[in-house]
Amino acid sequence: MLNERRSRWPKALHDHDQAIGSSTRSKPRMRAAVSTPAGEARRRALLKKAEEMFLMHGFDSVSIDALIGEVGGSRRNVYDTFGGKEGLFEGVVSNLCEEYVRPIAELEIAASPAREALIDFADRLLTCVLEPRALALQRLMIAEAHRMPRVSHAIFSSGHQRVSTILAAWIVERQSDGILRADLPPEELADSFINIVITGAHLKALIGLTSRSSEPEDIRGIATRGTCLFIDGAQSGAGKASREP
Amino acid sequence: MLNERRSRWPKALHDHDQAIGSSTRSKPRMRAAVSTPAGEARRRALLKKAEEMFLMHGFDSVSIDALIGEVGGSRRNVYDTFGGKEGLFEGVVSNLCEEYVRPIAELEIAASPAREALIDFADRLLTCVLEPRALALQRLMIAEAHRMPRVSHAIFSSGHQRVSTILAAWIVERQSDGILRADLPPEELADSFINIVITGAHLKALIGLTSRSSEPEDIRGIATRGTCLFIDGAQSGAGKASREP
DNA sequence: TTGGTACGGTACGGTACAGTACCGCGCCCT
């Protein structure tokens, strides 16, 4: 039916790995996990190069032969270390996700002044999101969503959820300070802010439509302009003529 | 090196197709273009099924055998009619692009009242963009951007450019009416509007993060809320405290 | 009727890849 390489792969290596040292048969050549420091170094080298190649070309277009040709070593080693191509891919994606999500989860917003705090927040968030590796990872997740739907979903929603929560908490306080209008729920304001400031540039960059953004000054400009418009619409006292029950 | 099936394909069929009926040699079995009405019907059936399968699974994961298995006929016919798998793909994508871009290019905005006109515009635009087939096409373009960068680029930029132009023209008039603030360039306001109202939902839908949007009432809600915030920030008289030279 | 044409079915050639088996070398530990 469909191409979908995976259909050819046997379920080996993980269905009957009850014992390693017992060796009831001769020697099934089932090498143990990484032990040697040299092995660990090779493992890291494989991961590093595989990461680069997967990010650049996607899962299907990278063959283990090509990887071996770049980083050296033998195919056998890849299978023993990662359990196959998918295992390698999962290792790569796992590392990348952690690397991508951490700085976003650690973002904070200064309490005041509101405008500068928001601009700064948007600036740092945009910088995280528009990082070339981050963009490549997200393209990879979109392209390979059918292969790992859970992870693909998680990486986007966790990032967005986290940011939205941080921002909504900050907005609640600004609302009680009387700085931001209180007639809109903080979650909606947070999402609007993200949409205004982040998502446009994000989508353009994902698609590759952007000419040369992701330069720090461009990011600063996007953050500043978006924040201004948002504050004008969200500050206390706005909404006199445009809201209806 | 890399998988990239295309590297195996010869350049045939389009490099030396000077004459069809001349047949200086015996019979190279180069069948003519579609002539029979039955042939046309089969051609359309092939396009239709190929479109569905490409949209669902992407280029690489659809084999001509699978297509033939679904729609009947022989592989030979596909090669004679479309000149190979890539020709078939281009035909599919070409049809889809036209179908996708036309309603967007035909969008218009009522002159007034501003709020309702914007909401209505956003509503119709969102409806176009969030159409399941449109989303599938865009995912396909993202996934296959390396195969047809020109088309992939064009479909996004033409849509965005067109919308931005329409909107900017409308904004200019509202600015001269004194309804919208005139201290910001209309293009910037137009892009901000698109970001607020369209892009967030668009990106979420592309990624598949959205739970059940693209229902008409959801789209209406997104359009309404986004437009309200935009108008509050963009209407004349806003920006008293947040802009700086 | 007869010849040609359009088309379906099958087989073939060629390529690429995943995963496995086997051989042999060098290093480390005992």
Next chain:
DNA sequence: AGGGCGCGGTACTGTACCGTACCGTACCAA
């Protein structure tokens, strides 16, 4: 020093697919 283990290199097996060649058949026109 010696044996085992880790590991690289190569060959092999099996699968999938693209593109083409060949053959047989149904249908249409002269």
